[in-house]
Amino acid sequence: MRGVRSDENDRLHALSERFLAAKQFSGTHGLDVSERMQVEIAAQACILVLELGLAWYEGWSEIIVYPSQFAPEREVVDEAGVVHLTHDAMAGEAWLGGPVILSYEDVAMTADEEMRVAGYNVVIHEFAHKLDMRSGDPNGFPPLHAGMNSGEWKRVFSGAFEDFTKRVEAAESLPRRKVQAALDALPIDPYGAESAGEFFAVASEAFFETPELLAPAYPDVYAQLALFYRQDPLARLARST
Numbered sequence: 001m002r003g004v005r006s007d008e009n010d011r012l013h014a015l016s017e018r019f020l021a022a023k024q025f026s027g028t029h030g031l032d033v034s035e036r037m038q039v040e041i042a043a044q045a046c047i048l049v050l051e052l053g054l055a056w057y058e059g060w061s062e063i064i065v066y067p068s069q070f071a072p073e074r075e076v077v078d079e080a081g082v083v084h085l086t087h088d089a090m091a092g093e094a095w096l097g098g099p100v101i102l103s104y105e106d107v108a109m110t111a112d113e114e115m116r117v118a119g120y121n122v123v124i125h126e127f128a129h130k131l132d133m134r135s136g137d138p139n140g141f142p143p144l145h146a147g148m149n150s151g152e153w154k155r156v157f158s159g160a161f162e163d164f165t166k167r168v169e170a171a172e173s174l175p176r177r178k179v180q181a182a183l184d185a186l187p188i189d190p191y192g193a194e195s196a197g198e199f200f201a202v203a204s205e206a207f208f209e210t211p212e213l214l215a216p217a218y219p220d221v222y223a224q225l226a227l228f229y230r231q232d233p234l235a236r237l238a239r240s241t
């Protein structure tokens with residue numbers, strides 16, 4: 001993480017050690033989740049709770065790592081009540097009260113300077129869902145700290161979500177050859193338009209990875225996330241450049 005102070009780094013390291021002692025890793029398809037891979041995942045997961053504490057990750061212990069993206073067979077019910085069987089490839093998943101599942105190929109992408117996609121971090125994304133799930137189904141409304149205003153949170157996030165959804169829809173309705181460039185130009189991952197819960201997870205990824213894009217686009221979201229995570233990644237970035 002860019003601009004992390006040495007005292008922060010020491011605390012992150014200590015937190016990661018405790019995280020590793022509390023969680024069990026397992027690989028699928030013969031993947032051996034090496035110590036280096038575990039440390040890499042732990043450090044990214046712990047960035048979110050650096051100022052909150054590990055208690056936020058209590059109540060579950062399993063981290064399942066796939067070698068690459070996985071496509072579980074799922075039944076989903078659409079708006080018309082019709083059940084569909086889906087096979088969508090996924091980079092990660094977080095279960096309420098259950099495991100976090102990650103594609104290692106996607107985890108590794110974040111660490112690789114050549115491969116990284118700005119703002120994309122599957123570990124931060126899935127662990128943000130875990131924080132959100134402290135108050136039940138992931139709906140973009142994690143438990144807030146004393147002194148934070150839940151009405152303000154709701155107003156800021158629902159306003160930004162609505163605006164972002166419109167921007168994604170506008171990009172998608174362009175002539176076909178222009179769609180991808182328009183989606184790439186958005187300040188955060190278009191996947192954030194899926195639901196309020198995904199918007200929170202995607203905004204959290206951007207908060208830590210590309211705060212210089214999130215803050216000017218959605219300053220109120222940045223401010224609420226700074227209160228929630230008790231961190232200021234923009235200030236960190238200013239220190240590192």
Ligand SMILES: [Zn+2]
Pocket residue numbers: 125129198201
């Ligand atoms: Zn998600």
